[in-house]
Structures are given as C-alpha cells and as structure tokens.
Amino acid sequence: MAERTDVLICGGGPTGLITALSLAKMGIATMVIEKSHKSQQARYGRASTLYPRTLELLDQLDVLDPMAEIGFIARNYVNYRAGKREISGGYQMLFTQMHNTYLDYVLNIRQKYSEEIFKASYEEKGGVMLEGTELLDLVHDSAASDGYVLTAVIKDVASGDIQRVQCKYLVGADGTRSTVRELANIPFAGDDSALKWFRIDAVVKTNMPDSRVGLASIESPTHGNVLWMALDHGRTRIGFALPAATFEKFGVDITEAQAIEEAQKAVAPFSLEFEKVDWWTLYSIRHGVADSFRAQKNTFLVGDACHCHSSGTAQGMNTGVHDAVNLAWKLGGVLRGYYDESILDTYELERRPEAQRVIDQDKTISSLITGRIPEKLAKPGANPFEVLYQFTASTMQFTLGLGINYKASMLNRPAKVGLVASGWRGPDVPLQRPGSRCSVRLFQVTKNVGKFQILVFTGNPASTKDKLLKLRSYLDSKDSFTTRFPDIAKFLTIIPGNASQADEYLGVDKFGQAFYDVDGGAATKYGFHMGEGGIAVLRPDGVLSFAAQLDQGEEVGNYFEQFAKPVESDVRNGVEVVVGEAKEVDLDM
Structure with missing residues (x-):
C-alpha cells in the first residue's frame, strides 16, 4: 500500500x-x-x-x-x-x-x-x-x-x-x-548567454586592505567587477568574469591550478595566496x-x-x-x-x-x-x-527584499487608514511587554505559524474609549469574524506609553496579548494617530494586507470573508459543536 x-x-x-x-x-x-x-x-x-x-x-x-x-x-x-x-x-x-x-x-x-x-x-x-x-x-x-x-x-x-x-x-x-x-x-x-563566471571558496592570504570587512569589489580591467566576500569559518569567496580568450584557451576543462592563476590575475594589483581551496566552479549564465x-x-x-x-x-x-x-x-x-x-x-x-x-x-x-x-x-x-x-x-x-510589494487582490485590499500601503511589508517596530523596560521587536512576537496578526493600535483611551468599546462589543458578538473564522488570526493590543494594567487602562478587555508603544513610534510608523488609533492586519508572512479604523471591526470581517472558510457548527442540546476534522498540533502560540 x-x-x-x-x-x-x-x-x-x-x-x-x-x-x-x-x-x-x-x-x-x-x-x-x-x-x-x-x-x-x-x-x-x-x-x-x-x-x-x-x-x-x-x-x-x-x-x-x-x-x-x-x-x-x-x-x-x-x-x-x-x-x-x-x-x-x-x-x-x-x-x-x-x-x-x-x-x-x-x-x-x-x-x-x-x-x-x-x-x-x-x-x-x-x-x-x-x-x-x-x-x-x-x-x-x-x-x-x-x-x-x-x-x-x-x-x-x-x-x-x-x-x-x-x-x-x-x-x-x-x-x-x-x-x-x-x-x-x-x-x-530561457536563454543562455555567452558570459562565463567563476567562483572559488578558499582560505587565502592577501595584502588587500580590509579583506575581512564583509563585502568588497575590485574593478578589474580584464575580469570585470570582482567579488570578494568574507564567509563563515574563515573562508573567502572570490568571483569574477572569465575573459573570453581564457575560456577559448582552456574551455570547461580548466584545472584548479589554472583557476587559481586566473583568480590571482583578477585581484591585481593585490597579492593572493591560496592556503586551502574548498570549492570552485566555472558556469554559464542562463x-x-x-x-x-x-x-x-x-x-x-x-x-x-x-x-x-x-x-x-x-x-x-x-x-x-x-x-x-x-x-x-x-x-x-x-x-x-x-x-x-x-x-x-x-x-x-x-x-x-x-x-x-x-x-x-x-x-x-x-x-x-x-x-x-x-x-x-x-x-x-x-x-x-x-x-x-x-x-x-x-x-x-x-x-534587499524590503521593496518587494504585491498588487491588490483578495489578500491585499486597499487600506482604509494608515501610512503603509497594502501589499507591502509591515514595519518591524520596538515594543515592550507589560512590566518590562526591555524592548522586543514586533517580528519577534509575531512568529510565522500560518496565522494572520491583527494589530490593534488603541491610541489614547481618553480619546478612543468609545471606539474600543464598539470594537470589543463586535468581537464578542456571534456575528464577529472571530466566531466564523476562529483559527485564522491572533490579536495584539498595542498601547501608547506604559500602563500598570492594560485592561484597567483601556477600560475594556485587551485584544489578545498586550504590548506597549512607549514613545508612540510604532503607531507613527503605521500611520495611526494617538487620538484615533487603528487596526492593521498582517499576513503570516508579515505583509500588510488591510487596515481599518479602530471601530471598524466589521470591515476587518468583510476582508476575511473574501477568502476564509467559516467553521461549520451544529447546535445539539443547547451546545454548539464544531463539525469537521481537527488535528492536535502545537502552533507555538
């Protein structure tokens, strides 16, 4: 079988x-x-x-x-x-x-x-x-x-x-x-080019200054823009374009000794000695x-x-x-x-x-x-x-990957508020846990276990209390998306300043785990004002997919309606029973 x-x-x-x-x-x-x-x-x-x-x-x-x-x-x-x-x-x-x-x-x-x-x-x-x-x-x-x-x-x-x-x-x-x-x-x-590139990893000696700075380039009149990279375990990678005449002379049968000689020519006028060669390759670009x-x-x-x-x-x-x-x-x-x-x-x-x-x-x-x-x-x-x-x-x-963005779709819906456009990476911002003076990064506390992260920026409760009450009332109702789609998202409450007790300070039960935005920088990065607050929805991969005003919980629900599957339920003897297959799993929550 x-x-x-x-x-x-x-x-x-x-x-x-x-x-x-x-x-x-x-x-x-x-x-x-x-x-x-x-x-x-x-x-x-x-x-x-x-x-x-x-x-x-x-x-x-x-x-x-x-x-x-x-x-x-x-x-x-x-x-x-x-x-x-x-x-x-x-x-x-x-x-x-x-x-x-x-x-x-x-x-x-x-x-x-x-x-x-x-x-x-x-x-x-x-x-x-x-x-x-x-x-x-x-x-x-x-x-x-x-x-x-x-x-x-x-x-x-x-x-x-x-x-x-x-x-x-x-x-x-x-x-x-x-x-x-x-x-x-x-x-x-696909298309093959005539370009032939060379790479070699080795333990080397050189008189080139800053050879272990991390990344370097050498402008060679014969071997192009030469790559010099500091690697793990004290190794160095050197990469360069193989001159056409050299390839015509040696072809794909070039030996390690000949490859080393080419590398020495490529980094001129600096000296280069190879103490141990780990790996080298000559390849065509496609x-x-x-x-x-x-x-x-x-x-x-x-x-x-x-x-x-x-x-x-x-x-x-x-x-x-x-x-x-x-x-x-x-x-x-x-x-x-x-x-x-x-x-x-x-x-x-x-x-x-x-x-x-x-x-x-x-x-x-x-x-x-x-x-x-x-x-x-x-x-x-x-x-x-x-x-x-x-x-x-x-x-x-x-x-760098920081500028990658995805166009509008069922997943990336134009945001109602905020500075970050949907489809772009959400900013990683510093936060503090209750009682702690040590900051943690947002991405450290939003691990990727396949769930959306709903960030509730509360704003100043003195100005936003009515909105917070409306949001809490909606989320606690049977019509909330948290009832229809209970497993797709986690909530984080992001509170300005630093309070002694989150629920007491907000005047409502917090939404998921509480974190403090001590200087207001996190809210600013997301484009939410202290007097207004707001909701940012991050996909499991950290891309901002939607944003809404603080009291627009229904709008967040409408967003999820585009692609989420509701949990089927049945009422038996007054008890709601979830219908369907479930697996026990540790989701690192």
Whole structure:
C-alpha cells in the first residue's frame, strides 16, 4: 500500500526545506525527497548571501539565530579602483539603503550550513526527509474522493527499490533541471548567454586592505567587477568574469591550478595566496522563468525550479525563501480548512512578477559586472562600473527584499487608514511587554505559524474609549469574524506609553496579548494617530494586507470573508459543536 502525506516536496535544498518547515509549523504532514545524500556533499559553494527581508522571514521561522552563530555578519563594504580604496564608491548603497529594519546586515553563510539548520528544525517538528531518493513518475487522479489526487513514484537511488507516495499536493523545489516541472509539462522559457563566471571558496592570504570587512569589489580591467566576500569559518569567496580568450584557451576543462592563476590575475594589483581551496566552479549564465508556477491545481514550483538567473545580486536563495514562505502559509491554511482553495491562485499572481523582475534586472547587472554596457544604457565614454553602481542603486530596495510589494487582490485590499500601503511589508517596530523596560521587536512576537496578526493600535483611551468599546462589543458578538473564522488570526493590543494594567487602562478587555508603544513610534510608523488609533492586519508572512479604523471591526470581517472558510457548527442540546476534522498540533502560540 502506498504511503500518504499531505504535501510531498521534491528537493531538499533551502527552498524545499523552508517550504517543509513552514508547513510543519502549521501541523501539516509533509515528506521531503532529495536525490543526493546531503552528508556526502561538499560543505562549500552555492548560495551564500542573505539580505534583510529574507533574514526577517527566517527569523519568524526561528532559524536565524543558529545561522547568525555560524555565518559572517557583514555591515561594511569597500571598493577598489586601480588598487586604491574607495570609501564612498561601488556598492555602498547596499548598506545605506537598509532602512526600517533591525536586521541591517548581510549574512554570508554557505548553503550547506543553512541546509543543516533548516533540516534539523524540520525534523524536530516531526518532518520526514528521504535522502538518496528520486522522483520517477507522477500520476494524477482528479476523481480521488479522499483528496489524495497525486501518486508519486519514487526510487531509492542506491537499492533501486520503487515506492509510491500519495499526496494532496506536490511542490517542486528540485532546481533548474526540475523533474517535477518536466512531469507536470510546464514549459520553461530561457536563454543562455555567452558570459562565463567563476567562483572559488578558499582560505587565502592577501595584502588587500580590509579583506575581512564583509563585502568588497575590485574593478578589474580584464575580469570585470570582482567579488570578494568574507564567509563563515574563515573562508573567502572570490568571483569574477572569465575573459573570453581564457575560456577559448582552456574551455570547461580548466584545472584548479589554472583557476587559481586566473583568480590571482583578477585581484591585481593585490597579492593572493591560496592556503586551502574548498570549492570552485566555472558556469554559464542562463535566464529563464517557467510559463506557470502551478499545474493541475495540485502541483507547484518554487525557487530555481521556476526561475533562474545569475548570482550577480545573490538573488537565488533569497528569492527561493520568499517563494517558499509565500506558498506555504497559503497551502497550509487550505489544508487546515482556514481558507478557500482560491487563495492558492495568489501564489503565482504574487511571485511570478517578482521572479520576472529579478530576471529583467539581472540581465543588465550580469552584463555590467562582466564589463559590458547594454545598448539601452550605453553612452559615449561611459564607465561600465559606474553604470553598474547607478543601476544597482536604483534597484537596491528590491534586491534587499524590503521593496518587494504585491498588487491588490483578495489578500491585499486597499487600506482604509494608515501610512503603509497594502501589499507591502509591515514595519518591524520596538515594543515592550507589560512590566518590562526591555524592548522586543514586533517580528519577534509575531512568529510565522500560518496565522494572520491583527494589530490593534488603541491610541489614547481618553480619546478612543468609545471606539474600543464598539470594537470589543463586535468581537464578542456571534456575528464577529472571530466566531466564523476562529483559527485564522491572533490579536495584539498595542498601547501608547506604559500602563500598570492594560485592561484597567483601556477600560475594556485587551485584544489578545498586550504590548506597549512607549514613545508612540510604532503607531507613527503605521500611520495611526494617538487620538484615533487603528487596526492593521498582517499576513503570516508579515505583509500588510488591510487596515481599518479602530471601530471598524466589521470591515476587518468583510476582508476575511473574501477568502476564509467559516467553521461549520451544529447546535445539539443547547451546545454548539464544531463539525469537521481537527488535528492536535502545537502552533507555538
């Protein structure tokens, strides 16, 4: 008899593991299959750079702290032109544009170490990962009455044993050569460029100043804009464009010794000695995006399986994490009965345009890094590196993830009040718990367990008491959305100043857990006045989805009516009984 799981995830890299972990935190039964044995893979190479918004998403899944223990935290950058240090040139905007985040750094950690942390957290939640297992075939049975419409045929690579796994949904996180994408017959339009890039991770000696500052670039007349990155465990990553003449000379058969020689040429005039080489690669740049991120309603693609580009702005793993988090809370909510299945349409609606934007920008950036100015930006006498910095500055908020935004939909409804537009990341703000003088961040207390966060900014109760009473009366009524949709949201009450007892100060029972906005800065960031207050609704991924006036609880209910599924109930002997299947699960509440 075939095994069963709610969601089968093909691919045990960062994107697949974050998808699995996010679902596991919601109590969803999952299984991850991975063709390789992770313990046998080299500990080096591949994705290494994570930006602030990605760090926030990982923090809300409780995996950032162990990553920060291992990785190199970079808050500084230096550029070298003709062997001279430029404090204000180059990619300084990488750090000067890190606005409105407490995670104002870049984390350099090699993918192997990230994967180990994700896998350990996933398995602690009861997740199952089968390594050395590949997907062979996929059978779709839309007539299955129990919801297990997909049967995956999988094989143990070592033994050749065949197994069948039935699932309700399949997620393809299996990279650019995705088997899931192929079996689902999803076209993947892409184009190969003539650009050849090189990456090497090693323990090195150099006379380059500030070699461990975090991030650096060297403007090379022969090897493009050279990347110099401080990594975990005292390692350094060096990346550069391989000159066409060199590739013609050596081709794909270039040796490690020849690769080292090219790296030494690339960082000239600085000296470079390699004490230990961990990993190196020569690769071609390809840009592409899948025609669809979903097939037959039950199969989804995430990460490199649905989009590919260069590593020029380190978007691969960052974009994959965003895909995973975006899909997982929606998929988990459907499986738990929180949402109508139509909410799954918003995954592609939101993530595919972002992937296309990454690709469009990367085509320009990868050309400029190589030292070539695209025709659309070409001007007489233009310096490709200066053009690169100018173009990068114009796209940096998006690169950092802080400028990502989703268009209006059933999920992102134009806000009635406030400063933050729906579809944009809600600001992370400092708060204090009752009795504490030590601040905590909003994102620290709004962990991602697949539930919306409803922030009730009370304003000054002397001015807002009537509105607070109206909101409390509505929420306590049988007509409230909290009665119809009891499991989809958590409440936080955010009170200005610092009171001795929240309920007494407000004149009504607080809404969920109470926190204090000591200087009023949190309310200001969200655009709520002390005399008015307001309600902000954050999605499980921290995106602001709706905002209303303090006494407009019904409007919040109308928002949820667009996609939430009401709990069915029956009245028996005067007692209300919830009808439907329920699972015991620790949601870290």
